[in-house]
Structure formats: C-alpha cells, structure tokens
Amino acid sequence: MPNMSLKKNPMPSQDPIERAKNFKEVALGYTEEIALDEAERCLNCKNKPCTQGCPVQINIPGFISKVKEKDYEGAYEVISQSSSLPAVCGRVCPQEAQCEKYCVRGNKGEPVGIGRLERFVADWHNANSTAAPAVPEKNGKKVAVIGSGPSGLTCAGDLAKKGYDVTVFEALHTAGGVLVYGIPEFRLPKAIVQKEVEGLKALGVKVETNVVIGKTIAVDELFTEEFGFDAVFIGSGAGLPSFMKIPGENLKGVYSANEFLTRINLMKAYKENSDTPIKKNTRVAVVGGGNVAMDAARSAKRLGAEEVYIVYRRSKDELPARKEEVEHAEEEGIIFQLLNNPVEITGDENNFVNGIKCIKMELGEPDQSGRRKPIEIPGSEYVIDCDCVIIAIGTTPNPLIKSTTEGLETNKKGCIVAEELERLLLNQSMKN
Numbered sequence: 466m467p468n469m470s471l472k473k474n475p476m477p478s479q480d481p482i483e484r485a486k487n488f489k490e491v492a493l494g495y496t497e498e499i500a501l502d503e504a505e506r507c508l509n510c511k512n513k514p515c516t517q518g519c520p521v522q523i524n525i526p527g528f529i530s531k532v533k534e535k536d537y538e539g540a541y542e543v544i545s546q547s548s549s550l551p552a553v554c555g556r557v558c559p560q561e562a563q564c565e566k567y568c569v570r571g572n573k574g575e576p577v578g579i580g581r582l583e584r585f586v587a588d589w590h591n592a593n594s595t596a597a598p599a600v601p602e603k604n605g606k607k608v609a610v611i612g613s614g615p616s617g618l619t620c621a622g623d624l625a626k627k628g629y630d631v632t633v634f635e636a637l638h639t640a641g642g643v644l645v646y647g648i649p650e651f652r653l654p655k656a657i658v659q660k661e662v663e664g665l666k667a668l669g670v671k672v673e674t675n676v677v678i679g680k681t682i683a684v685d686e687l688f689t690e691e692f693g694f695d696a697v698f699i700g701s702g703a704g705l706p707s708f709m710k711i712p713g714e715n716l717k718g719v720y721s722a723n724e725f726l727t728r729i730n731l732m733k734a735y736k737e738n739s740d741t742p743i744k745k746n747t748r749v750a751v752v753g754g755g756n757v758a759m760d761a762a763r764s765a766k767r768l769g770a771e772e773v774y775i776v777y778r779r780s781k782d783e784l785p786a787r788k789e790e791v792e793h794a795e796e797e798g799i800i801f802q803l804l805n806n807p808v809e810i811t812g813d814e815n816n817f818v819n820g821i822k823c824i825k826m827e828l829g830e831p832d833q834s835g836r837r838k839p840i841e842i843p844g845s846e847y848v849i850d851c852d853c854v855i856i857a858i859g860t861t862p863n864p865l866i867k868s869t870t871e872g873l874e875t876n877k878k879g880c881i882v883a884e885e886l887e888r889l890l891l892n893q894s895m896k897n
C-alpha cells in the first residue's frame with residue numbers, strides 16, 4: 466500500500482540559530498528510513514507526468530521504484546542515464562517549478578519529494594560505490610566545451626557517454642562555474658561539485674582551468690589543426706552583474722552579488738588568511754528578491770552582520786527566489802523590506818556607504834510579465850542605515866563571447882542567437 470500522507474517528509478536541517486553562524490550545509494539529507502517512507506508516496510504513474518517536467522527527462526518513477534526495493538545503486542544508474550549531476554541537481558534544482566510541479570500527489574497535498582530522493586540516491590552512491598564508470602568507446606570526434614558551469618558539465622557528460630572526446634575550458638582556477646563561485650557552501654558544498662567533476666573525468670572528460678576562451682585561445686582557433694576540435698559548445702554563463710544606475714553605486718561598501726559571493730565562495734573571504742577579505746559589516750542591505758539575493762543575505766549574516774535586509778520592490782508573492790530559500794532566510798533572521806525600491810545609496814565624507822534611500826511601493830495592474838506592476842507612493846522616501854549594499858538584481862552574459870569569433874550574433878541581452886550558432890558551425894564544418 467502506498468504511503469498516502471498528504472505531506473512530504475520534511476528535510477532534516479541544522480538549527481537556524483546555529484547555522485546562521487556557520488557555512489556548513491543547512492539541509493542534512495534524508496536518512497534511509499525517511500527516504501523509504503517518502504518513496505512509498507510515489508504512485509508509479511504509468512504516464513510519468515513528473516518526468517515530463519524534468520528538463521533532462523529522468524525516469525523518476527523508475528528510480529523511485531529502485532529506492533523502494535532498497536536498490537540504491539540501481540536507482541543511481543537510472544538517474545545517471547539522463548543526468549550527469551545528480552548530487553547537485555538534488556540540492557539546487559527548482560523542483561517545485563519542474564518535476565514536482567507535475568506530480569499527481571500535488572493535486573491533493575504535497576508532491577513527492579523527488580529532489581530530496583534524488584539527493585539521497587546520489588549521496589548514497591558517493592558514500593558507498595567504488596565501481597569505476599564504464600568508459601564508452603571513442604567515436605573519433607573532438608568537442609570543446611567553454612565553461613564548466615552546470616550547462617558545460619552536463620553537455621560534457623552527455624557527449625562523453627556517447628563516445629566524444631571532450632575538453633572543458635574554464636576561465637577560473639576551479640571547475641564548477643556558478644556552482645562554486647555563486648552558490649554558497651551552506652547550500653551546495655564544494656566537495657559535492659568536485660565529486661561530480663571527478664565523475665566526469667573518470668568518463669574521460671578533460672578539464673583545462675585558467676583558460677579564458679576569447680583571450681587565451683579564440684573560438685576559431687579551436688577548429689584549427691593545432692587544436693582539432695570538430696565542434697564547440699559555449700556555456701559561459703551569465704557572469705556580468707546588472708546595476709540599478711542610481712546615485713551612490715560607486716561608494717565604498719557597494720558590491721555586486723557576484724563579487725560578494727565569489728569572494729566568499731571561491732576565495733574563502735570569511736577565513737582570517739584569505740587573499741581577498743571582505744570588510745565585516747554590521748548592517749547590510751541586499752537589493753533583489755531572487756535566489757542570489759537570498760544567498761548574499763544569508764552569507765552576510767554568517768559573516769557576522771547584526772541586521773541584514775532584503776529590499777525588494779514587489780510583495781512576498783512575487784519573490785522569484787525558491788520558497789524554501791525564502792523560508793530558510795526568514796528562519797535565520799533576515800529582515801524583508803518588501804514593496805520598497807532603492808532610489809539612492811548615501812555615503813559619508815570618506816565615501817563609505819552609510820545608508821540606502823528607498824521609496825515605498827504599491828502593486829498596480831499586471832504588467833507584460835503577468836506580475837502586478839509596482840508603483841511608487843509619492844513622498845514615502847526613507848533611509849535604511851547600513852554600511853554595506855549588495856546589488857542582486859540579475860546578470861547578463863559575458864560580452865567577451867561576442868568578440869571571440871566572427872559572425873556570432875547576440876541578442877539585446879547578450880545571449881547567443883541559436884540559428885546563428887548553427888549557421889556558424891555549419892560554415893565551419895564546410896570549411897574544414
């Protein structure tokens with residue numbers, strides 16, 4: 466008989482007061498007992514609606530059935546047929562907007578905890594399996610992958626499994642892209658990312674760090690005889706931070722979330738002997754409402770800030786961050802200043818930040834995005850005293866990509882126009 470509980474098993478987590486003082490992982494993972502109980506909530510639906518919501522089409526009831534049988538390695542094999550990063554995806558994929566959104570158990574009650582089960586299986590495999598993966602026979606084709614973030618690693622894994630000779634080029638000194646420089650240790654431990662990268666290397670994927678494609682080597686050079694690649698996949702991510710273009714953004718103590726998180730995550734700025742330290746702040750304002758804003762706010766809290774504010778121009782219902790991340794931030798004492806929009810960052814006589822001036826907002830009619838449009842309330846300006854402002858309102862692709870090869874068209878946001886890429890690769894292969 467399936468477990469007909471309307472609620473999914475909660476994720477065991479570190480105590481909020483304790484965890485707000487450390488960078489250790491917040492979610493502790495299901496125990497075997499909890500995983501078995503949660504797996505029994507799955508109805509093994511024939512038409513697999515959950516799988517249709519999964520971007521890589523994992524056979525979800527297939528792997529959950531293996532969990533029910535306590536065949537955890539078998540469950541891992543099912544997931545691995547479609548995913549190269551199960552331990553990462555089990556932790557940071559927005560399952561509530563993907564597989565779990567389509568789970569029939571969600572029609573009345575909560576969906577099956579698919580992400581939590583995926584994490585359980587991946588962690589079980591990492592802790593218990595010693596078997597080396599079967600290395601596929603090479604097909605004689607070479608592919609260069611630019612960027613070792615989630616898309617680059619996924620592409621590399623999929624191609625390696627099909628027999629391609631894959632080399633991943635990474636600009637930084639560590640592979641993982643946004644998984645290592647952007648997502649904090651308390652959400653995704655770096656050791657987990659490293660383990661996934663090691664798994665790809667065991668499949669034959671080569672990883673070249675400290676190589677900036679477009680500077681060290683041009684894309685066109687990768688196709689020459691010297692390098693001999695047959696195809697190039699560009700997965701260079703969106704690492705260029707956006708700013709609000711309001712007065713005061715150049716003051717000392719204003720960071721982009723990218724810089725703030727990179728210093729903490731990649732350069733370990735919280736350690737005494739870090740080469741790239743971060744000044745200890747007491748009152749921090751983070752502008753934005755996405756996962757990156759939550760990560761920055763929770764990191765600032767862990768660095769010792771007494772008060773950390775999230776300043777967001779819409780209401781709680783419109784926060785783009787995952788619900789789970791918002792709840793974790795609230796539990797850790799982050800203060801949400803909702804329906805507030807910054808108009809100026811103020812500074813002292815030495816150009817250090819001393820406040821952020823905001824105007825209160827109310828929600829009007831829905832705009833083109835379908836969300837209710839925030840409208841300023843005249844005369845409602847006020848100042849939040851703070852000594853640090855972190856801007857987390859989004860990022861765009863690195864403009865370097867456009868200059869790396871001739872004829873690569875990008876759109877207004879700086880994203881590659883896919884038809885152009887196809888045309889370019891076709892021309893290139895015809896030249897060769």
Ligand code: SF4
Pocket residue numbers: 506507508509510513514515516525526567568569570577579
């Ligand atoms: Fe199981 Fe939900 Fe998928 Fe059905 S939709 S197979 S209950 S996870």
